[in-house]
Amino acid sequence: MTATLIQNQSSGILLNNISWKTYEFLLNELAQQRGIRLTYDRGKLEIMTRSAPHEKYKILLNNISWKTYESLLNELAQQPGIRLTYDRGNLEIMTPSAPHEKSGELLGNFVEVLTDELNVDICSLGSLTCKRQDLARGLEPDKCYYIQNEDAVWNKEQIDLNEDPPPDLAIEIDITSSSLDRLELYASLGVPEVWRYDGNRLIIYHLEGNEYAECEVSPTFPFLLKSEMLRFLELRRTTKEKALLRLFREWVRSQIQFQP
Structure with missing residues (x-):
């Protein structure tokens, strides 16, 4: 799997091999965060957000638990093209250029x-x-x-x-x-x-x-x-x-x- 950058009026990242459990974790934790849309289809998770053009390689999510961070780490461990940064509830997902x-x-x-x-x-x-x-x-x-x-x-x-x-x-x-x-x-x-x-x-x-x-x-x-x-x-x-x-x-x- 690689992360795919989605480029249109919104920007986003497509992650593969994501479990339903992790998807539900994110749904619950992002319920109050505006401007984020999640779409899940049989292991493929698309995270969309509106952001400035210079931010097209990254998405910042708030109020994310350590449990969800570790779940994503485990599921992305063998999948190149993704960087995760976690700081006390803030999770940044980045695809390096x-x-x-x-x-x-x-x-x-x-x-x-x-x-x-x-x-x-x-x-x-x-x-x-x-x-x-x-x-x-x-x-x-x-x-x-x-x-x-x-x-x-x-x-x-x-x-x-x-x-x-x-x-x-x-x-x-x-x-x-x-x-x-x-x-x-x-x-x-x-x-x-x-x-x-x-x-x-x-x-x-x-x-x-x-x-x-x-x-x-x-x-x-x-x-x-x-x-x-x-x-x-x-x-x-x-x-x-x-x-x-x-x-x-x-x-x-x-x-x-x-x-x-």
Whole structure:
């Protein structure tokens, strides 16, 4: 299954393989929310809403229970093309655009090159659902990695953030902007470092206490300047992917030889 974006006077998302139980959960919880229409046909759930054109890739639902959020997570677990973000009753359903996905893959490739050249073990978990019921918050990064805490999770089939540490690094592509404050969610979950890229601007965030501070250099990779990462991101406009990654690998090697 993939989520299908419905584009007409209204905007909406079509989800497949949704149970009748989940449909009824949503019907009950959305009964008082205006502007939302649900249509269900043998496992296909269409959620329609009127929204601005720039919001065509997302829908925000209010007054959604944790039970319904987890039910949707389970039914969409094997179905690509959907991102769910939950914040204390607010549920955003998003279908990332092609530029969104390409940027995430490229930054992820940078992390793979860095850890490979540094000979650092890494546990890559893609869009792992990071959630905690006690906080009533959950989200799926575009990419996430265990690096400093790799040894704590590398052989685990399931990761529970009530017991396990959060990912050490999350990549957040903000081309399709979220209606929710995802950075606040990352902070509440305790993710130490977040790279956020909107197609033009790259920001490196480091968690200090309960809030993020912007950095010019990655705390995880101390020689990795934000300006250098942005330079390679901009090169993709004129350089094919494999050639770009070769250039990035050569640059990383040139930096490592000067490290103590």
